[in-house]
Structure formats: structure tokens, C-alpha cells
Amino acid sequence: LARNDKYWRTAPALSEVVIRQTKDAVAQAQMLQSGTADIAMQIDPDTAKTMTGSDVKIETVPSYNFIYVALSPGAKANKVPLTPEVREAISLGLDRPSILDFTIGSEGQLISAPIPLGFPGGSGFEAQPYDVAKAKELLAKAGHADGFEMEAAFPGMNVYGVDLSLLMQKVQQDLAKINIKLDLQPIPFANWRERVNGDGIPMTAVFYAPDYYGTSQYVDYFAMTKGSPWARRAGAVRDPSVLNPKEADIYKAALAASGDEAAKLWHQAGEEMIKDRIILPLISPNLILAYKSDVKGVRYSACCNLPLAELSH
Incomplete structure (x- = not known):
């Protein structure tokens, strides 16, 4: 997804966001920990417990899903x-x-x-x-x-x-x-x-x-x-x-x-x-947000789970 430079609100900080479909939570966790992904959206509770390291943040919030x-x-x-x-x-x-x-x-x-x-x-x-x-x-x-x-x-x-x-x-x-x-x-x-x-x-x-x-x-x-x-x-x-x-x-x-x-x-x-x-x-x-600690603006939204326009490094 490419940034729309004519967006009427505050311009998104990132020039693009790449979304990769992966088969399961374990694959997403591996991508996050290896640095191939910055955010994982479908981590299950058991996989979240296995994720360690100061460079990965895990947040759990009630969801409307x-x-x-x-x-x-x-x-x-x-x-x-x-x-x-x-x-x-x-x-x-x-x-x-x-x-x-x-x-x-x-x-x-x-x-x-x-x-x-x-x-x-x-x-x-x-x-x-x-x-x-x-x-x-x-x-x-x-x-x-x-x-x-x-x-x-x-x-x-x-x-x-x-x-x-x-x-x-x-x-x-x-x-x-x-x-x-x-x-x-x-x-x-x-x-x-x-x-x-x-x-x-x-x-x-x-x-x-x-x-x-x-x-x-x-x-x-x-x-x-x-x-x-x-x-x-x-x-x-x-x-x-x-x-x-x-x-x-x-x-x-x-x-x-x-x-x-x-x-x-x-x-x-x-x-x-x-x-x-x-x-x-x-x-x-619950929604489990797993992301690299240098990613800012990660939050749950009732409209779209993750507002991409608010993300930054």
C-alpha cells in the first residue's frame, strides 16, 4: 500500500506498508523475530507466550471481533x-x-x-x-x-x-x-x-x-x-x-x-x-498486537483493527 501524499488529514509517516499473508501464528512469530516483519496481527495466546526478546512488544486488548x-x-x-x-x-x-x-x-x-x-x-x-x-x-x-x-x-x-x-x-x-x-x-x-x-x-x-x-x-x-x-x-x-x-x-x-x-x-x-x-x-x-519495539502508533481500532496511517518508525 503506497502513501497518498494528498491525504486530507496528517500525512502518514511511512511511504508504504507491505502486507504479507502467512499460514499460521508460528510463521508470523518467526517473521517478526527474524526481522522480516514489523507487526504480526494473528498471533495466538500460546505463541505469544513463547516470544521473547526486548525488541518485540506484546499487547493484549479486548476486541469487537x-x-x-x-x-x-x-x-x-x-x-x-x-x-x-x-x-x-x-x-x-x-x-x-x-x-x-x-x-x-x-x-x-x-x-x-x-x-x-x-x-x-x-x-x-x-x-x-x-x-x-x-x-x-x-x-x-x-x-x-x-x-x-x-x-x-x-x-x-x-x-x-x-x-x-x-x-x-x-x-x-x-x-x-x-x-x-x-x-x-x-x-x-x-x-x-x-x-x-x-x-x-x-x-x-x-x-x-x-x-x-x-x-x-x-x-x-x-x-x-x-x-x-x-x-x-x-x-x-x-x-x-x-x-x-x-x-x-x-x-x-x-x-x-x-x-x-x-x-x-x-x-x-x-x-x-x-x-x-x-x-x-x-x-x-482478545486482539494480540505483536510488533517491533521501534514501531510507533500501533493500536486497536473498532473500525479496522490497525490504523495503518498512524504507523511510524
Whole structure:
């Protein structure tokens, strides 16, 4: 990325910023310690503990980012209908505290609704239950007492210090306890986008970070309203039952409100999105900033994780 010398604010100190995509946290740590990189953005908590040396700084801050599992009742590859009962069973089969411990431990927190903790309306949701017996009961009522197989394609990448392949292996183990057999398919992000926006993917895992400080973007993106990105990915055209008209009404009212009133309405939208059980948020990892001690201006931002224009040497 080259500096724009006509930028209207304070001119960035660096003439260019080079971004290198790397496979995992260990590779990023090695690049940082060898001097091939100045900043590493996807270091996991365990790798961070191994990084030593006075020339490397490690900072950990709570983030607004989160990782979630998503279901698509309208995906063409579904072997059984993903009815509300089946979706509830899948949610009940996820041992979220164990998933948190397995992936990031104390370096993050659980999240129930697809609204960041700390955003208007994003707090005060109940923890999502883990109940294997009830999940099996719901599946039996839906005619799937013996379980079923399910395709789970997702981006094969490390994000916010979490390896999505390892995360989905844990999800696979959890759902095996309620007789749902996941076929895990880590794929390149570009292929994932094509599939999730095309025929759909029965189950996937992916991540989200805010574009600005405001809750409307989350309802825009995750609510089961006509034309929303995740309504399309959930297959609303093929299965209109996934749509939730209440969310459109709440969204309109929240945009017309302000302050505490708006926050209450955004919270109501979050409750409705939880009930949809299309988006199943799992964890909100802390952001680990690892960088060379001579780099200045490294900070977390709600809009972009790292404001590049503020960096200097």
C-alpha cells in the first residue's frame, strides 16, 4: 500500500506498508523475530507466550471481533431439512465454554448474539445452553434419532489467533455426541465466498470485525431480513421460512431512535437473531498486537483493527 501524499488529514509517516499473508501464528512469530516483519496481527495466546526478546512488544486488548458458526437451511447440499428444531439441537450440542477453553482460553470471551460486546445493545444476553440430552430429544422429534451427515466447508485460515480448522475439529467432536457427523472441508477463502454465496454451505465457520462503531451493520448483515447477506446465504430464496419479519420492524425503529432507546431495540434485534439459530456466535478473541519495539502508533481500532496511517518508525 503506497502513501497518498494528498491525504486530507496528517500525512502518514511511512511511504508504504507491505502486507504479507502467512499460514499460521508460528510463521508470523518467526517473521517478526527474524526481522522480516514489523507487526504480526494473528498471533495466538500460546505463541505469544513463547516470544521473547526486548525488541518485540506484546499487547493484549479486548476486541469487537468474533468467530461464529452459521447454518444454511436452503443450501443445496443439505441431507436433511434444517428446521428450527434441528438448528436448536445443533446449538444445544455446542459446548461453548469448552470451545473457548480449547481455542483461546482466558484470552477472550463467549458471545451469544452477533453483536459485539461493548456495542449498543450488545451486552446482557444469556449464555447459550449446552444440553446433549435435549438436543437428542429435538433430533428424535424431527425424525433424526440416528443422526445425519452434514457438510461443513469453511476458510482454512488462522484469524484473530484462532485456527478455524482446529475450531471446527472441536465442533465436529461436540456434534458427534448428538449423532451429527460433520464432513470438514477447509478451503481457500475465495472458494468459500463463491460457495457460500452460490449454492450455500450447510454449516460453515467464519469471522466478523466491525466497519464502524454502530450496531446497525450487524442487523444489516446477520438478520434474516429480505436481501441481507446472511439471509441470502441461508437460502431464503429456496427456504423463505428462515426470514424473520420482526427483525425488519425492530431495525427500522432502532434507526429512528437514539441513546438508551436505540440500545434496547438493538438488544431486541440480537434476541431475535439468537432465536433464528442461523448465526451461532462462539467466541470473541482478545486482539494480540505483536510488533517491533521501534514501531510507533500501533493500536486497536473498532473500525479496522490497525490504523495503518498512524504507523511510524
